Amino acid sequence: MGRQEAIKAIKMQAPEYVPVFFFNRDKELSDILMCGIQDHFGGEDGLHSEWGFEWEQLDDTMGQPRQAADGSPAGLWGIRAPEANRPGRFDEAEKAAAGAGAGKYIIAGLELSGFTTMTCLAGFGNVLEGLCADPGGVGKLADTVFGFEEELIGLAAGRGFDAIGFFDDWGTQQSLIISPEMWRQAFKPRYKKQFDLAHGGGMDVFFHSCGNIIDIIGDLVEIGADVLNISQPNLFDIEKLGREFGGKVCFMCPVSYQTTSISGTKEEIYSDVKTLVDNLGRYNGGLIGYVEEYSSIGMPDENYWHCVNAFRELGRYGKTRLAG
Numbered sequence: 001m002g003r004q005e006a007i008k009a010i011k012m013q014a015p016e017y018v019p020v021f022f023f024n025r026d027k028e029l030s031d032i033l034m035c036g037i038q039d040h041f042g043g044e045d046g047l048h049s050e051w052g053f054e055w056e057q058l059d060d061t062m063g064q065p066r067q068a069a070d071g072s073p074a075g076l077w078g079i080r081a082p083e084a085n086r087p088g089r090f091d092e093a094e095k096a097a098a099g100a101g102a103g104k105y106i107i108a109g110l111e112l113s114g115f116t117t118m119t120c121l122a123g124f125g126n127v128l129e130g131l132c133a134d135p136g137g138v139g140k141l142a143d144t145v146f147g148f149e150e151e152l153i154g155l156a157a158g159r160g161f162d163a164i165g166f167f168d169d170w171g172t173q174q175s176l177i178i179s180p181e182m183w184r185q186a187f188k189p190r191y192k193k194q195f196d197l198a199h200g201g202g203m204d205v206f207f208h209s210c211g212n213i214i215d216i217i218g219d220l221v222e223i224g225a226d227v228l229n230i231s232q233p234n235l236f237d238i239e240k241l242g243r244e245f246g247g248k249v250c251f252m253c254p255v256s257y258q259t260t261s262i263s264g265t266k267e268e269i270y271s272d273v274k275t276l277v278d279n280l281g282r283y284n285g286g287l288i289g290y291v292e293e294y295s296s297i298g299m300p301d302e303n304y305w306h307c308v309n310a311f312r313e314l315g316r317y318g319k320t321r322l323a324g
Contacts, residue, residue, distance in 0.1 A: 002031030003162070006105035006171050010204060010226050010250040012285040018277060018315025019105070020289040020308070021252060025151055029308075033104045033287070034165060035093035037152055040111040040120075050082045053120050060296035065120035076122045076130070077137035083145050084151035090159060097160055107206050108156045109165035110149060112143055115187065116168045117145050131182060136159040139186070145189045156203025163227065164198040164205060166191075171211015173235060195224035206252075212236065221249045228252065229290065233272070234259045247283030251276075254290040255307045262298050266306045273310035281315070289315055 022030035026142035039050040047055040047063070069075040097106045111211045112120065118141055119127050130138040131324035153164055167300060170176055176183060195205045208229035214236060220228060230236065234256040241251075253276050255261040260272050273289070281287030288312035293304050 002103050003105040006031050006166050006288065007162070009285040009288055012247060012250075013069055014284040016025045016316075018281055018287050018289050018311060019122075020291060020311045020315070022308075024291065025293045026291075026308075031105060031243050032107065033096065033100045034107045034109045035096045035161070036111050037090060037156060038110045038113070038149075040117075045314045047119070051079070052324050064198050064226040067121060067123040067126075069122045071126075073137055077114075077134075077140045078124055079121050079141060079144060081148035081313065084148055085155060089152075090155070090246040093161075094159060096172060105162045106160065107163045107165040108159075108161040108203070109167070110152065111167060113149055113166045114168040114191070115142075115170065118142060121145070128178070131178060131186065135186070142186070142190060146194065150194055153197045153201065153203075157203065161203055163203050164194075165208070166194070166206065167208045169210040169317070170216065171209055171235070173212060173232075175212055176215055177211075180233060181218075183216055184219060188216075188223065191220070192223040196273075199224060208307060214241075217241075217249075219247055221245060225249055227288065231256050231290075232256055233276065238275050242279030242282070244281055246286055250286050251280045252267075252288040253280065254292060255310070257292065257294050257297070257299065261303055262294065264303065266302075269303065270310045270314065273307075273314050277314055287315075 002019060005015040005017060006019040007013070010017050019031035020029075021032040022290065023034070027033065036118065040194040041055070042048050042050060047057070049119055052068035053065045055063040056066055073288070093108060122130075122141060127138060128139075156164060166249045170183070197204050204226040205224055206227040206229065208231065210231045212232070212235040213230070217228065231254065233253050255264070255269050255272050260268050264272070276287060291304070291307050291311065295301070
């Protein structure tokens with residue numbers, strides 16, 4: 001049931017309710033399951049990427065990457081990719097998908113991808129400086145990272161996954177990290193190639209980005225993003241977002257975990273969900289709810305359940321949708 005409702009929401013085919021993706025807890029309640037196919041959090045401590053960088057943690061959050069490359073041009077841009085077709089790569093993902101049965105929509109997640117992986121490998125500042133001072137070198141690193149992901153996408157096809165999950169943070173609180181023009185020149189063609197590969201393999205494109213990425217949403221829609229996971233709805237004018245892009249892409253949104261879901265009241269949480277449903281989910285679909293437990297940054301357990309219940313109670317289409 002959950003899988004079919006997720007597909008209907010994505011394809012704008014009038015689902016019975018707004019599907020909900022539970023990311024890091026209560027996954028048995030989720031309509032959607034994410035299964036990792038790239039190992040960025042491996043090892044016994046979960047702090048080692050197969051690419052060679054490690055995570056430094058000072059608290060219960062993901063932490064910060066310790067870059068894998070030395071500071072020389074050869075080190076920064078000459079990193080080699082892991083083996084895409086290594087034995088057992090898909091074992092855990094396929095086991096999890098099989099355990100979920102036919103009832104869930106299954107995303108093969110890259111965990112971190114594209115530009116984000118590049119910055120973990122070579123350093124955030126080095127990549128940004130290189131885009132201006134050494135675009136050829138940065139392009140070489142991008143070819144390595146994106147090329148590896150293209151191999152994974154090809155290998156994932158035909159294994160029962162419904163989508164490929166891209167996780168690439170492009171926004172600050174105000175705007176893109178780089179100019180939209182630079183993004184379109186350096187990265188848009190690479191994403192289009194990946195999205196085309198996913199679609200060619202019978203899989204949807206799920207694209208996550210933190211921050212305000214309003215300047216490239218149209219580009220992502222143009223090149224084939226099916227689900228766009230914006231993680232800070234508070235950074236967007238949701239009514240405008242619905243007018244400009246509603247019905248063109250399916251949005252997956254949480255109650256903002258910078259503001260309302262952390263410190264808001266039950267009434268404020270329900271109000272935010274109603275705004276999402278009314279503006280993004282009114283196109284015979286077009287919205288998937290997202291719930292993530294964030295006690296590490298102060299989310300009370302009661303607010304977690306308010307988020308869950310708000311999506312469940314208000315996430316209805318047409319005549320059955322509650323007034324809130």
